[in-house]
Amino acid sequence: MATSAKGLTSRAAQAEQTRQLILETAQRLFAELGYSATSLQMIADELGLTKAAVYYHFRAKSDILHAALLPGIERVGTLLDEAEHIRSRRARTEHLVHGFVDFLVTHRQNMVMASTDPERPAVKDKSEASVLHERGLGLLYGDRPSGAERLAYNAVFTIPECLSELTDLTDGELREALTSTLLRILRVPAPRT
Structure with missing residues (x-):
């Protein structure tokens, strides 16, 4: 059971880390290109993620x-x-x-x-x-x-x-x-x- 909890904690930490990376990358792109010129696909591409992965963390x-x-x-x-x-x-x-x-x-x-x-x-x-x-x-x-x-x-x-x-x-x-x-x-x- 301890392994399962540890795996869950590790996945939660990884999910939070990914969320933070998306946020930091988006902020950088917003500053460089402007909010309207930055798409979710651009954010995903910058991180090597799918657009669905970005949607998992942020709905819009x-x-x-x-x-x-x-x-x-x-x-x-x-x-x-x-x-x-x-x-x-x-x-x-x-x-x-x-x-x-x-x-x-x-x-x-x-x-x-x-x-x-x-x-x-x-x-x-x-x-x-x-x-x-x-x-x-x-x-x-x-x-x-x-x-x-x-x-x-x-x-x-x-x-x-x-x-x-x-x-x-x-x-x-x-x-x-x-x-x-x-x-x-x-x-x-x-x-x-």
């Missing part, structure tokens, strides 16, 4: 994209959880901005690909994104944000679409540009030196 290309975005969504949730425990509005805003900037810099290739793809897919689970969006707005501006505060907050989410214009910047330069711009948009004065 949009499921691969959702799986690729999930760690980012989870990171935003964690960032918001951390911000809830920060008393000062300024410190809370700076924490959220630095976390958002870290995410954008780390995933800048995917952000550029997503913003320039003419057939970019819609977010699959808008309710989850909407909850995170509303939570962030409340953490920054309270229960009754003004129109200007709501506009500033929503403007922040257009920033990823601007990254394709900034591909010449190093990660450090991009980090600095994003941080100062986002803090200005959210009306957090720069610390005095």
